[in-house]
Amino acid sequence: MTKREIYEKAFNILDHRRQEALVAAQKRREEVIAKVPQVLSMEDTMSQSVIRLTKLVLAKSADLSEVMPKIIEENQRAQGKIKELLLAHHFPSDYLETKFHCSRCRDTGYVEGERCDCLKMLVRKIAAEDFNHSTFMSLCSFQDFDLGYYRGDDNEKMKQIYQFCRSYAASFSLQSPNILMMGNTGLGKTHLSLAIAREAIEAGYTALYGTAQDFFEKIQNERFGKGEEGVNTTATVMGADLLVLDDLGAEYDSNYNQSTFYHILNSRLNAGKPTIINTNLTPKQLETRYGARAGSRLMTLYKCLKFCGTDIRQQNLCRK
Numbered sequence: 001m002t003k004r005e006i007y008e009k010a011f012n013i014l015d016h017r018r019q020e021a022l023v024a025a026q027k028r029r030e031e032v033i034a035k036v037p038q039v040l041s042m043e044d045t046m047s048q049s050v051i052r053l054t055k056l057v058l059a060k061s062a063d064l065s066e067v068m069p070k071i072i073e074e075n076q077r078a079q080g081k082i083k084e085l086l087l088a089h090h091f092p093s094d095y096l097e098t099k100f101h102c103s104r105c106r107d108t109g110y111v112e113g114e115r116c117d118c119l120k121m122l123v124r125k126i127a128a129e130d131f132n133h134s135t136f137m138s139l140c141s142f143q144d145f146d147l148g149y150y151r152g153d154d155n156e157k158m159k160q161i162y163q164f165c166r167s168y169a170a171s172f173s174l175q176s177p178n179i180l181m182m183g184n185t186g187l188g189k190t191h192l193s194l195a196i197a198r199e200a201i202e203a204g205y206t207a208l209y210g211t212a213q214d215f216f217e218k219i220q221n222e223r224f225g226k227g228e229e230g231v232n233t234t235a236t237v238m239g240a241d242l243l244v245l246d247d248l249g250a251e252y253d254s255n256y257n258q259s260t261f262y263h264i265l266n267s268r269l270n271a272g273k274p275t276i277i278n279t280n281l282t283p284k285q286l287e288t289r290y291g292a293r294a295g296s297r298l299m300t301l302y303k304c305l306k307f308c309g310t311d312i313r314q315q316n317l318c319r320k
């Protein structure tokens with residue numbers, strides 16, 4: 001998706017929201033007028049008084065400064081009467097107001113010429129969805145994670161990890177801690193992190209999933225002008241509410257990849273946005289590969305979950 005396509009999609013969604021709000025308000029209005037026709041005459045009185053006072057100003061028989069307070073006062077009085085009428089007929093007092101999805105920009109995407117937060121959020125969300133499109137996120141859930149694969153002591157430890165992930169997902173917010181999932185391949189790290197990402201998305205957050213190799217490559221291509229036009233992976237990676245960086249350590253070992261990782265780690269910590277990192281490497285190996293600074297950040301600022309068991313390939317379950 002190009003940047004233009006992402007914005008087009010965002011504006012289509014805003015248009016749709018706005019239309020929906022207007023249609024719903026119109027419907028409520030018709031419902032009210034059918035039951036309480038007096039509302040119409042109240043509105044009529046209101047517009048009549050505005051017209052009358054405007055005429056006075058135009059004919060120069062009155063000043064705008066004296067007329068304005070009167071208009072406001074009459075308007076408020078009529079509004080108050082309408083609210084009384086609504087309540088008397090068992091409607092909520094704000095029943096006639098148009099309820100926009102975003103009251104700040106009234107679903108236009110702009111406030112005083114500036115992009116509204118709701119538009120920025122939509123753009124981030126669409127970009128993340130576009131990125132996740134090719135992953136199997138929608139196929140992984142907590143329900144199909146089978147603890148029966150883990151035996152003995154492993155079962156007890158994995159049960160705790162599973163419970164932790166479930167409640168983490170259920171209460172996910174921007175204040176949620178970072179997670180470092182450690183352990184050998186095939187123990188369910190990808191599965192549980194995707195299940196968390198899925199629930200975060202369902203709760204309205206933007207979540208981004210990819211392998212370290214994926215992200216590093218895309219960011220590198222972009223830096224050297226080989227990226228797809230308009231797609232800003234760096235911004236998408238930094239802007240996502242939740243980032244799942246899978247399989248750290250499986251990527252090609254290079255200075256470039258090491259510094260890209262450090263940059264992502266550090267920027268997300270500074271931005272205060274939760275990240276989940278999965279790796280087969282041990283703490284010692286992480287430190288050797290990504291440096292002492294990265295290693296100590298991971299060990300102190302991430303909640304460490306140590307997966308155990310024998311390779312049970314939980315991933316196979318969610319891969320089709």
Ligand SMILES: [Zn+2]
Nearest residue numbers: 102105116118
């Ligand atoms: Zn808005």
